[in-house]
Amino acid sequence: MQKIGVLLPRSTYYETISFDIYEGLKLGLEAIGEKDIKIVTENIGFGADKQQCYRSAEKLLLEENVSLVLAFIGHRTAELLRPLFLAANKILIVLDAGANLPNEWPTCANIFYHSLHNxxxxxxxxxxxxxxxxxxxxxxxxxxxxxxxxxxxxxxxxxxxxxxxxxxxxxxxxxxxxxxxxxxxxxxxxxxxxxxxxxxxxxxxxxxxxxxxxxxxxxxxxxxxxxxxxxxxxxxxxxxxxxxxxxxSWSKKIENKENKLFIETIEASGRKPNLFSLISWEAASIVTKVLELLIEQKNNIPKIASELQKFEFNGPRGKIYFDEKTNTTISDxxxxxxxxxxxxxxxxxxxxxxNIKEEFDKLCELSLNNVTSAWYNSYTCI
The missing domain is CATH 3.40.50.2300 (Response regulator)
Structure with missing residues (x-):
């Protein structure tokens, strides 16, 4: 049985956030027929403690020997974890609220971003x-x-x-x-x-x-x-x-079969579908693709990254694909x-x-000279 790791946050005003992310991922995997994947979790609080995030990721990689890690964090924290994942030769999938803008859009082969694009x-x-x-x-x-x-x-x-x-x-x-x-x-x-x-x-x-x-x-x-x-x-x-x-970026009123399945499955589990269960539900498709490529490409991360950049699928929001320059998903x-x-x-x-892709390109080209953010917290996590 393959194992994947998840770094789960907490939030005072989205009190169910960790449960929503976990259930969305678990049910999303089951919905595409992946029932033999073990999910191992570590709590990272609000995501502001850089050492806690590093230790939790390190534990998943070293002690649990997970095949990959998902984390609800932002770009700044992801960059702090970059040396760890390079050393471990593992992939980090960032579940990104998209509320911040990085000073430099990253292109590390070991890190991919699945975004809600705030x-x-x-x-x-x-x-x-x-x-x-x-x-x-x-x-x-x-x-x-x-x-x-x-x-x-x-x-x-x-x-x-x-x-x-x-x-x-x-x-x-x-x-x-x-x-x-x-x-x-x-x-x-x-x-x-x-x-x-x-x-x-x-x-x-x-x-x-x-x-x-x-x-x-x-x-x-x-x-x-x-x-x-x-x-x-x-x-x-x-x-x-x-x-x-x-x-x-998403609504229960979007009419497609993928959204209908997502909503019905989450509600049948006794939870309310929201942005957090959505992003992890969609990430299940990315996880299965990465696990497939790990075997196919024999853990060769650059080759896996190259193939993953070409990956696209239909989710509750519509078509989802990667922007190759930033390793970030683009969605409707x-x-x-x-x-x-x-x-x-x-x-x-x-x-x-x-013209979503064109507008995203414009956003990526913005000069952030003298524009900074002091927040390390995972967005919505206070």
Missing amino acids: SLGAWLTAQKASNDGYKKGAMVTGYYDGGYLHTYSISKSFEDAGGTIFFNHATGYKENDFTMEPLQHYINENSDSAFLSLFSGDFVQWYFKELKSRFSNQNLPIYLTPFGFEETMLENAVFPSNLVSGIV LYEVRLIEKNGMSEIELGKRVN
Whole structure:
């Protein structure tokens, strides 16, 4: 029986994250007929402790002798693990929320990235705001979300499209410190602004509650990125405005047989399908391909990497394939808008975004001079 390792995070506002990732991977493997693969897990906390991440990965490689490792981490932590995986001659599959931008896009043959593309979604969200006619923007972020470089992605995209950011507001860390009061004066003077918003987890619910409380009659144009539309959080979020729209990487409303199977299988296990079970479910197809190539190519990592770069498959989001320059998966993204259901929020799925690969290439070419992020945490893990 082959063994694979998984580095599992924890999160205070996505409390089921480790279970979702584990179940998504296990059920995804079973769905494609792989029932004889043993999954060995190690906990890495919030992903911020670099030594803990290294020790946990090292344990999987040395003590458990796993064939490969999956980890819900970001680029910075993955780069710290790079020497370990080079020395072990093993492959690391990074389950990447895509909220940060690396200073240099990596091309190590031992590391591949399967992404939810929050930064790319932010890039496209700003374009949507511009296409809707907005030239003035206010950027509004949660305390945690504001520390990632999807903030640069959304602002740079808006500016490149001819817009200007006139106002920035980052909220408090806790619910009793969370307020949209600073927006009130700005809105009085700049009612023609788009609100470029970066939130995840409970912060989405707090944001909508504040908007509803303070600006219920103003119908503000709110633009959200993929994690802002995470549907398990929207179930408990009040409907704030008729002009909430943006980009998603996945929704339960995507109609294809792969998504139907994913949703039905996860729900039959007693869990709610979400972005975390989705990314690991899809990763099951990448895992089986790597295991196949390990045998076929006799553990020759450069040859395995070359073959894996050509690999593509259909998942719940649609077609998934690798960008050969960055070893990162490319997948469909969709336009959405928010609709009201019994006073709460729900997604209405729109059209698939065109030219995803071309827009990803533009994102990769951004110069990040003097643009940095201090976060090592796995995204959404605080």
